[in-house]
Amino acid sequence: MKAGIHIDRCTCFDRTFADLKHAIGGERVLLEDVTKRFGCGGDCGLCRPYLERMLETGETVFHQVLLARPPKSRE
Numbered sequence: 416m417k418a419g420i421h422i423d424r425c426t427c428f429d430r431t432f433a434d435l436k437h438a439i440g441g442e443r444v445l446l447e448d449v450t451k452r453f454g455c456g457g458d459c460g461l462c463r464p465y466l467e468r469m470l471e472t473g474e475t476v477f478h479q480v481l482l483a484r485p486p487k488s489r490e
């Protein structure tokens with residue numbers, strides 16, 4: 416196994432991103448929906464950028480640190 420960063424889950428709720436992606440199926444959902452349904456993203460919040468990326472691209476394993484994005488402005 417290659418050493419390095421391997422981020423594949425919400426540790427607070429012990430759910431892998433792959434498991435969440437499977438549970439969501441083909442639905443188009445927002446991060447807030449994932450948090451409501453599974454709790455993930457609603458505790459420490461460190462998984463939120465990874466969940467957002469998963470919802471955008473379908474990736475479920477990450478090898479780099481992703482930082483939270485600033486909230487979208489309402490302009």
Ligand code: FES
Nearest residue numbers: 425426427459462
């Ligand atoms: S790692 Fe997902 S809420 Fe803490």
